[in-house]
Amino acid sequence: MAMRPAPSRTSGLLTIALLGMALPAAPAMARTASRASGALTLPAGSLPEGLRRIAADRGTEIISLEPGLSAIALPAQRLTGDGQAMLDRLLRGTGFRAVRIAADSFRVERHGSPGRVRRQPPAPPPAADIIVTASKFPVPLARYPGSVVQMIGANDAPPSTRGGSMDTVAARLPVLQRTELGEGRNKTFIRGIADSSFNGSTQSTASIYFGDALLGFGSPSPSLKLYDIANVEVLEGPQGTLYGSGSLGGVIHISPNAVDLDRVAASTALGASATVGGQPGWDLSGMVNVPLVASRVGLRVVGYHEHQGGYIDNPAAGRDNNSVNVSGGRLMMAADVAGLRLNLGLVYQATDGHDAPYARAQDGALQRRARIEEPYASDLLLGYLVLEKSWAGGLQLTSVTSLGNRSSFDSFDSTPRPTAPPLAYQIDRSSRLFAQEARLARRSDHGLSWVVGATYQSIRDGLTRSLGVPDAPAELDEVTNTTYAASAFGQATVALASRFDMTLGLRWTAARTDSEPSRNRSPLIRGVEARRTDPTVALAWRVAPRTLLYGRAQTGYRNGGMAVARGVGRVANFDSDSVVMGEVGVRRLRSGARGLSASAAVSYTDWSDIQADLLTRRGLPYTANIGNAHILAVEATADWVPLSGLTLGGMLLYTDSRLSGPLTAVSALPDRRLPDTPLWSGTIHADYGWGDSDRVRHRVGGLVRYVGRSTLGPGMLIDVEQGDYMVADIQGGVRFQRLDLSLSVENVLNTRANRFAFGNPISFANRDQAVPLRPLTLRAAIGFGW
Secondary structure (H helix, E strand, O other): EEEEEEOOOOOOOOOOOOOOOOOOOOOHHHOOEEEOOEEEEEEEEEEHHHHHHHHHHHEEEEOOOOOOOHHEEEOOOOEEEOHHHHHHHHHHOOOEEEEEEOOEEEEEEEEEOOOOOOEOOOOOOHHHEHHHHHHHHEEEEHOOOOOOOOOOOOOOOOOOOOOOOHHHHHHOOEEEEEEOOOOOOOEEEOOOOOOOOOOOOOOEEEEEEEEEEOOOOOOOOOOEEEEOEEEEEEEOOOOOOOOOOOOOOOOEEEEEEOOOOOOOOOEEEEEEEOOOOOOOEEEEEEEEEEEEOOOEEEEEEEEEEEOOOOEEEOHHHHHOOEEEEEEEEEEEEEEEEEOOEEEEEEEEEEEEEEOOOOOOOOOOOOOOOOOOOEEEEEEEEEEEEEEEEEEEEEEEEEEEEEEEEEEEEEEEEEEOOOOOOOOEEEEEEEEEEEEEEEEEEHHHHHOOOOEEEEEEEEEEEEEEEEEEEEOEEEEEEEEEEEEEEEEEEEEEEEOOOEEEEEEEEEEEEEEEEEEOOOOOHHOOOOOEEEEEEEEEEEEEEEEEEOOOEEEEEEEEEEEOEEEEEOOOEEEEEEOOOEEEEEEEEEEOOOOOEEHHHHHEEEEEEEOOOEEEEEEOOOOOOOOEEEEEEEEEEEEEEEEEEEEEEEEEEEEEEEEEEEEEEOOOOOOOOOHHHOOOOOEEEEEEEEEEEHHHHHHEEEEEEEEEEEEEEEEEEOOOOOOOOEEEEEEEEEEEEEEEEEEEEEEEEEEOOOOOOEEEEEOOOOOOHHHOEEEEEEOOOEEEEEEEEE
């Protein structure tokens, strides 16, 4: 995936108010297109230019707020008929359609994903065309009063490029931090809002969505593979007004490629990798898009499998024993029925880790001696139904229904001494979700934009622990929490003046968490209903056409619940926690395909009654409120295109967190900070492409990232150092029309470092665990698209 500091794919925020024949320039434009008997001959060019010529020729108004228009290149063609017929012919197969909103007015909107037409040679778009989609109603980045980062997905990535996952996204974006327990077991944090290095009963601090469906229910964060993905968008800072509980640090929004209702399309890729001192790996992926009823019903299917070779030895089990297999897929069906858009989707992924990815200092940098293997597995299943209805004037109704299930299994060696019989500590977890949201939104560039809605969620999260003989361990005490939450929310942006916008929002929530302790079949403990409001206030000042100053204040929270407490056979309540954040920033967007885009932001967050999952010295988990924190974050991004095809950029994040509470009192002053949050982190990247996009096009690029020093957490037991390393990756490739070849090298310098200082809770008190960086890995791949 390619990175740009402030998103987007090639976007044409076309707000074309082409009054055609009413404009003085229209006759001149009309004369440039030869007409005969009502026909219009268009030369080869971009989609926006074709729309302008139709507007001028037919005297119609054509408007659009859709991203991606300027990325579509059209062949020379001859159009006949009225304005509707011409637009239908022009847009066929592009993934867009024309909707009549008045007698002589049309709106161009997304209808699928771009298809048979050829893309123009890649060139960064004018940044003013970038759209922030995760804000519930689309907002141009030039007007969005907050920090947001977007990564380009499969639409712009070469076919042979591996999809990656949320873990690889976090590796490329300094504003994201994560734990490193292994594929499918990691937690993701945004801009230093990190609660704990361990998985337990607490809700994630970052909400993760797949389209409009909640993906990140339960903990840890789902490490979904990003095949056939349009983009990944990160809204930084609490998003309690629009997203409710669990968005303390922000929201990660994954947008899949839409079903194309007009054409058959497919792609496939096969890759093979080799790791220095480790096992080989391979990956296979494919996508098929089929219209079932032309322009009415379509189906899109995605499937993939990855085998990641191991590189850590476990003498009792074998060499390079920590291999991982990930299999998954998606099925999406879309239909247009009487102006109503229906999207039905199913997402599935299964992860199977053969052994844990950590080493022990006394055994060697890439080795761990254990009596038994420590396998882990996880499964994710999410189904959703989205109904959308649009009207003239930009009014849109959206209904989202989703059902989900997640389960995981972890096993750890708990043998007390080399001569004792093998013992295993095992954790089973299961989470279930039902969610419903309905919202009504209207977008306007110059007037009032607003969204109002209501949501209901029911999330059941249960965790079972056992300890004993691997095949028949004895069950330990645990708790199952079921949270019910109902919310109503609204947010509006109004233009105070030609260059000033104000955004106001409010969410009201009523929530209750019922708990069911497992000890002695204890009865259900009905929780106390909690009510809260989460406001948003933001101001934006466009000091120049491409420069925005903004200020923002927002809140967020997480529900409380019941969890295992310290000691044997005890459970206890943990309270809700909440954040209040203030942020000021500046954003400058380049005005053309070349030039500099840059942004900078300073935020201050007050976090109260922090929920955290912790470990006792025996390695048993418990959950508690550990105190308060103040987080100062400073970030900066830059994206420079000095010449066609060349992009240079970087991102820098500074976080200074101050944690107070009894747990931190025994830590050294520099370590009285939140876990897994380095003081400094950053990336720099360069990408260059050249050649003819219709025949042969070459590309090469590289990324260098630095991850500063951090600790597992506060307190004498877990203030173990990790991080403080630099890694470089390079990649290149060549594309021959539909055939694409790529070659990439990860960890080019074969850097040795500890990226995470935890692997096994039972033996963690020895403080000698480390998750090493994967050694230098070479991957070669071939891909086809048609």
